Amino acid sequence: MLGEFDLIARYFAPLAASAPGAFGLSNDAAVLDPAPGYSVVVTTDAMVAGVHFLPDDPANLVARKLLRVNLSDLAAMGARARAYVLDLALPPNLDEAWVAAFVDGLRADQDEFGITLLGGDTVKTPGALTLALTAFGEVPTGTALTRTGARAGDDIYVSGSIGDGALGLKALRGEIVGLTETARAALADRYHLPRPRLALGQALAARGLATAALDISDGLVADLGHVATGSGLAAEVEAQAVPLSTAARAALTADPGLREVVLGGGDDYELLFAAPPDTVAAIAALAEDVALPLTRIGAMAAGTGVRVLDEAGAPIPLAKAGWSHF
Numbered sequence: 001m002l003g004e005f006d007l008i009a010r011y012f013a014p015l016a017a018s019a020p021g022a023f024g025l026s027n028d029a030a031v032l033d034p035a036p037g038y039s040v041v042v043t044t045d046a047m048v049a050g051v052h053f054l055p056d057d058p059a060n061l062v063a064r065k066l067l068r069v070n071l072s073d074l075a076a077m078g079a080r081a082r083a084y085v086l087d088l089a090l091p092p093n094l095d096e097a098w099v100a101a102f103v104d105g106l107r108a109d110q111d112e113f114g115i116t117l118l119g120g121d122t123v124k125t126p127g128a129l130t131l132a133l134t135a136f137g138e139v140p141t142g143t144a145l146t147r148t149g150a151r152a153g154d155d156i157y158v159s160g161s162i163g164d165g166a167l168g169l170k171a172l173r174g175e176i177v178g179l180t181e182t183a184r185a186a187l188a189d190r191y192h193l194p195r196p197r198l199a200l201g202q203a204l205a206a207r208g209l210a211t212a213a214l215d216i217s218d219g220l221v222a223d224l225g226h227v228a229t230g231s232g233l234a235a236e237v238e239a240q241a242v243p244l245s246t247a248a249r250a251a252l253t254a255d256p257g258l259r260e261v262v263l264g265g266g267d268d269y270e271l272l273f274a275a276p277p278d279t280v281a282a283i284a285a286l287a288e289d290v291a292l293p294l295t296r297i298g299a300m301a302a303g304t305g306v307r308v309l310d311e312a313g314a315p316i317p318l319a320k321a322g323w324s325h326f
């Protein structure tokens with residue numbers, strides 16, 4: 001493995017070449033100027049090998065997931081993405097080819113999302129490979145979406161489809177039987193490669209449609225619980241309204257017990273938001289504009305907690321309400 005300065009020069013400085021404020025990664029810190037009238041939005045996520053990704057996951061996909069989970073948080077706030085900084089703690093057995101593939105993944109997503117590396121740090125660790133990324137976005141001042149503004153009677157919407165990431169992880173572990181190869185690959189892809197809903201988040205903020213929003217990373221029920229608690233309300237979800245992909249529907253048909261994985265599994269990186277009932281037409285227009293399904297799955301109500309109702313209107317007991325890190 002190359003030394004720290006050679007690693008930076010060969011692999012990371014090229015990722016920062018288009019950012020004047022990065023100074024070629026040769027200064028003590030970077031400079032980031034938000035556009036006039038915008039506020040900076042900051043988020044960070046860490047991933048540990050064996051905990052947040054599988055040790056043999058391809059390095060380019062690990063890089064893209066690390067970046068995209070952060071971009072998903074920017075999307076949740078209604079921000080557009082600008083730049084990121086990166087900390088790597090590398091175990092001694094990691095080779096240069098891993099770093100090269102990791103950087104390839106970052107470059108692909110920098111091109112896709114129009115962002116740039118701004119700085120970072122590389123250290124050695126006696127422990128597991130550990131990656132931390134901090135992303136910077138910007139939002140017109142005063143328009144950032146938050147989790148806390150939902151009102152009783154607001155409709156609850158989710159983007160895209162729910163459950164694919166969690167089902168993809170189970171499929172990769174060989175824990176789902178009877179899937180076609182196409183369905184298995186589709187679910188695994190959603191696990192490896194989140195789709196941060198940046199255009200949706202920015203449009204929700206710009207049009208003032210959402211009273212509360214977040215991205216679903218810990219599981220639909222757990223994250224909706226954050227909106228309910230933050231807004232001082234209860235939330236009620238109709239399980240059959242939760243949108244499923246073709247692959248997820250096939251998995252659930254084969255094993256109805258997987259419904260709990262869909263509702264509680266996490267790794268969705270879809271946006272969940274609350275909006276007043278009189279915005280139905282505006283939400284439908286928004287879905288068309290961002291070319292993404294937006295599905296009403298329930299409503300906010302007075303009270304506390306999250307209830308998920310089955311087809312008959314009976315509450316579904318949820319043993320595992322969502323991912324908790326501790």
Ligand SMILES: [Mg+2]
Nearest residue numbers: 073076215217
């Ligand atoms: Mg989040």
